[in-house]
Amino acid sequence: MVSSSSPQQKILVTGGAGFIGTHTVVQLLHDGFHVSIIDNFDNSCMEAVDRVREVVGPHLSKNLQFTQGDLRNKDDLEEIFSKTKFDAVIHFAGLKAVGESVANPRRYFDFNLVGTINLYQAMAKYNVKKMVFSSSATVYGQPQKIPCVEDFDLQAMNPYGRTKLFLEEIARDIQKAEPEWKIILLRYFNPVGAHESGKLGEDPRGIPNNLMPYIQQVAVGRLPELNVYGHDYPTRDGSAIRDYIHVMDLADGHIAALRKLFTTENIGCTAYNLGTGRGTSVLEMVTAFEKASGKKIPVKLCPRRPGDATEVYASTEKAEKELSWKAKYGVEEMCRGQWNWAKNNPWGYSGKP
Secondary structure (H helix, E strand, O other), X not given: OOOOOOXXXXXXXXXXXXXXXXXXXXXXXXXXXXXXXXXXXXXXXXXXXXXXXXXXXXXXXXXXXXXXXXXXXXXXXXXXXXXXXXXXXXXXXXXXXHHHHHHOHHHHHHHHHHHHHHHHHHHHHOOOOEEEEEEEHHHHOOOOOOOEOOOOOOOOOOHHHHHHHHHHHHHHHHHHHOOOOEEEEEEEOEXXXXXXXXXOOOOOOOOOOXXXXXXXXXXXXXXXXXXXXXXXXXXXXXOOEEOEEXXXXXXXXXXXXXXXXXXXXXXXXXXXXXXXXXXXXXXXXXXXXXXXXXXXXXXXXXXXXXXXXXXXXXXXXXXXXXXXXXXXXXXXXXXXXXXXXXXXXXOHHHOOO
């Protein structure tokens, strides 16, 4: 791929050892960027960073720095910003489990809000005023109509979603007060799949909160069955419908957003949906995974979870038009990639039960 970024551009990636972070870092390095990761390993590990180096090879690995640090600790931020002059920040770091956020909202406010506010302070101090921010489709709540369009009224249904909503508002306020800031808010739908090498993938701690890592743990025998929450929704098969997007498409969406920050003057603070624009039901996803893996996935139908919406999928026109980005992969490739990762790494990065 011919790079249109200048080779000097230095990008700070917060939470870069996580699922979406690692895949995005791989694409950034392939595109000629210098990357510094900061991660506190709350839901990730050093092995993931080592695998990124393995995937990109020794030549590109020279352009990757890693710091173990926590955005809630201002000294950690001071340390990293004082050493390197960054051109932009991609901000992934944060907690993302809906159920956990309902049970423990304070933990979410601490990680997601306090961490991000500290990050803005450090960016302002060191005059780094370009950010790509990980937002989420949860800011749409239970939308009145679908697909979700970026200018819909926002209304989160749970504490996790509210942290993303608050952080979008904070971004808009900062940019309004200080117009030299350029911030792109990326509202992800449901990221799944894995890098084609089978070396990188999603490896959550404890019982997974998201569908695909849960399915893959059943497929490799780590969990006995898949709990499907809600089978009486007014949908084609009674299960909830989501817009699943391949993690490599998502990674490419971040590069497209970064290019937009570097090449466009008056971006202000703008939101883009990153999804496929198609809804797939939970049970359809199970069937697709069974086909990709050749494994039967035992399913247990459970009551709906509080805070879950019936059907959510993206309108992707704005990203297609303004970022020249469009998802390339379908459900089959997502499931194939996920299974390739799972069978090569049945116990995730740790390699053992």
